[in-house]
Amino acid sequence: MSSKDVRHKKRFAGKALVVILLLLVSGAAGGYYYLTSTKDTATSYTLLSLERNDLEELVTATGRLQPRNYVDVGAQVSGQLMQLHVEVGEVVKEGDLLAEIDSTVYLATVDSTRAQLRAQRAQLEDRKAQLTLAEFQYRRQRNLLAENATTEEAYQSAEAGLRSAKAQITALEAQIEQAESTLRAEEAKLNYARIYSPMDGTVVSIAARQGQTINATQQTPVIMQIADLSVMTVQAQVSEADINRIKPGMEVYFTTLGGQGQRWYGQVRRIEPTPVVENNxxxxxxxxxxxxxxGELMPQMSTQVFFVVDSTEQALLLPYHAVQMNTRDATSRKASVQVLNEQGEPERRDVTIGVSNRVQVEILSGLSETDQVVLSAGRGQGSGQRTSPGVGGMLRGR
Structure with a gap:
């Protein structure tokens, strides 16, 4: 081959290479335009699938635990607290001796009243003997007067003596009754110096100390508190915005700080009508x-309380924000959602709702578990895919 033919082939190969490069560049540009156009015109939807689960509509509040039954044990007499026979946390029975107050003065008073009473009773016996004598003298003078063997004056004197003897006995009997009443009061004070448990329970607090002087003159001082811890009462504070939703007999449960999520259940017993105002x-x-x-629950424990206004089990649920509520009627059970139809387009669907906790809402009718609810629509790319129940995903529209 001549050198001229070689140069001709080289020029032809160079032109072919340029043409190929131009075609590649043009194809790339066209493909880029096509992809860009597809991305800009495609619509994507955030979809939700319904899930089936339990749901509760709740009113929440904070509260504190206290014993259902308890009593403040006080001192009814003044004096020095000589001895405490129990400690905090000790279980006691009704009638157990709890504490003793110095009873020296009360014992002396009882002894004095008893001695006075014995003296009065001895006087009564003497007055009764004098009454017997007065009755004898009266009968004698009456018989003598009937026989005109005595004077009218002697008879009247005997009659007066009889009346006087009876009056003295009546007065002395009244004094004895008064002394007996005083003795009972003094004996009661003496007994009050020994303090006994009024109920079965646990000593939850002791306010006095051994050797302390107790003054019961103006008010009864509290020495200790005994409580029955087998039943506890939760005192929950409900705001005025929610109190009308709470009714006696309503189911309620609570958790404690150290309970690791454990729930304790009960029913509303009473709503106190007098409010408590804290920070307005x-x-x-x-x-x-x-x-x-x-015995897991202790007095003054903090509680998180949940009042069950309504509840449902294994219901079809949607996130609350995926449902358009009837704003004209807050009590209406009617609402609507956007559902992806067979053509891949969103359409409005009327539904009936049930229990709601402002996070999720129960769907009573209008949807099935296979429906895909459109949460929102936007511009962008992505491939169609189903989502897990209750979780949003992206699906390209047709």
């Missing part, structure tokens, strides 16, 4: 009882 917030005390046989 009006609260109402709501009480309910729970058994505490295991």
């Amino acid at each position: 917030v009006v609260l109402y005390n709501t009480l309910f009882d729970v058994p505490n046989e295991a």
